[in-house]
Amino acid sequence: MLPKIAIIGGGTMGEAVIKGLLREGLIDKANLVAADPWEERCVYLAETYNIRTETDNATAARNAEIVFLSVKPQVLGNVVEALKGTLKDGVLVFSIAAGVPVRKIRDGIGVDSVIRAMPNTPAQIGQGITVWTATASVTETQRGYAMTILKAMGEEVYVTDEHYLDMATALSGTGPAYIYLFMEAMVDAGVHLGFSRHVAESLVFQTVIGSANYARQSNLHLAALRNQVTSPGGTTAEALYHLEKGGFRTVLSRAVWAAFVRSQGLGQDE
Numbered sequence: 001m002l003p004k005i006a007i008i009g010g011g012t013m014g015e016a017v018i019k020g021l022l023r024e025g026l027i028d029k030a031n032l033v034a035a036d037p038w039e040e041r042c043v044y045l046a047e048t049y050n051i052r053t054e055t056d057n058a059t060a061a062r063n064a065e066i067v068f069l070s071v072k073p074q075v076l077g078n079v080v081e082a083l084k085g086t087l088k089d090g091v092l093v094f095s096i097a098a099g100v101p102v103r104k105i106r107d108g109i110g111v112d113s114v115i116r117a118m119p120n121t122p123a124q125i126g127q128g129i130t131v132w133t134a135t136a137s138v139t140e141t142q143r144g145y146a147m148t149i150l151k152a153m154g155e156e157v158y159v160t161d162e163h164y165l166d167m168a169t170a171l172s173g174t175g176p177a178y179i180y181l182f183m184e185a186m187v188d189a190g191v192h193l194g195f196s197r198h199v200a201e202s203l204v205f206q207t208v209i210g211s212a213n214y215a216r217q218s219n220l221h222l223a224a225l226r227n228q229v230t231s232p233g234g235t236t237a238e239a240l241y242h243l244e245k246g247g248f249r250t251v252l253s254r255a256v257w258a259a260f261v262r263s264q265g266l267g268q269d270e
Contacts (some may be wrong), residue, residue, distance in 0.1 A: 021154030099266030
């Protein structure tokens with residue numbers, strides 16, 4: 001079982017952590033506390049998950065052995081300032097604030113054991129993926145705690161260079177939004193063809209789910225999988241021609257790069 005954990009920030013990702021830990025039975029509810037400045041959110045989390053909640057971050061984190069920072073980078077500075085000098089010795093601080101480097105968290109709070117991670121929203125249903133790194137002061141026991149927490153949300157990838165976290169923010173952290181936009185466009189196209197929105201959504205959802213699962217299980221290159229669907233002079237070839245002509249790959253690549261640059265900028269802004 002995991003030790004006492006304080007979730008600072010009870011939004012989407014904070015709730016995903018709470019949900020994953022309780023779903024997998026990894027922590028006693030008495031050892032889990034969530035903090036959020038919005039009293040309404042605290043009431044929701046307390047009633048939904050039967051855990052203790054606080055509106056004051058320092059109060060929530062004071063006795064925790066793991067402090068999980070699930071806040072936006074724009075407000076992390078205030079959170080860090082409020083926590084400085086209030087945490088237990090040897091505490092593990094676990095941050096998922098996009099773009100904020102380990103140095104700012106370590107120096108701001110005054111702790112040595114820091115993990116920085118970038119999850120994504122499918123963690124809400126235990127199907128996310130998280131890229132993470134740790135300072136040299138993080139013990140093997142604390143690394144084990146971190147992996148247990150992350151696996152409750154899906155898959156995890158450890159990296160030794162913090163620079164990869166900004167890359168992950170742009171690719172997998174922001175990635176669900178790209179996919180949702182693509183799916184939305186496909187649904188709209190289906191409605192334009194004459195399907196009801198309900199039917200178009202069913203077709204698109206299962207096409208995306210099935211294609212992703214098939215791609216992972218086949219172990220084939222994505223280009224080979226695309227070629228399986230593309231007959232010479234056929235409908236797929238015609239559709240792909242227009243996607244390529246419209247700069248689909250280029251636009252997507254530029255979008256990912258822009259997200260990467262912005263991720264780096266968030267740390268400086270904060």
